[in-house]
Amino acid sequence: MRFEGKVALVTGGAGGIGSATASRLAAEGARVAVCDLDAEAAGALAADLGGLGLELDVRSDESIAAAVAAYLASGEAAYVTGETVGVSGGLGMM
Ligand SMILES: NC(=O)c1ccc[n+]([C@@H]2O[C@H](COP(=O)([O-])OP(=O)(O)OC[C@H]3O[C@@H](n4cnc5c(N)ncnc54)[C@H](O)[C@@H]3O)[C@@H](O)[C@H]2O)c1
Secondary structure, eight states, rough: OTTTTTTEEEEEETHHHHHHHHHHHHHHOOEEEEEEOOOOHHHHHHHHSSSEEEETTOOHHHHHHHHHHHHTTTTTSSSEEEEOOOOSSOOOOO
């Protein structure tokens, strides 16, 4: 339980590497904020993991700010972040 008592925010968290990362972090004791373009899938996985599902588009500063604000408003504080969606073509990684 390496992440007991900690919270983790995982972008692209509803699918592929992101969902595997979110699930592993939850299994290791973290409370996970599953952040994804697909809000429905993020919510479904978060419900399974006992975490928080948030809509987030890593291409949009406004979307990131809104998701982080919603996350902080939930009373959580970030200790671990996992970014599993990259953006190429000059926009950079979150
Ligand atoms: N799978 C691999 O072997 C592999 C290898 C090297 C790099 N990558 C990179 O790792 C990342 C994840 O790969 P994957 O195979 O898990 O992909 P995936 O398509 O299985 O999952 C990606 C998740 O990210 C979400 N997503 C897509 N665009 C988004 C956006 N703009 N904002 C927020 N969420 C978004 C999707 O809804 C999905 O839930 C990709 O950037 C991919 O290019 C993957």
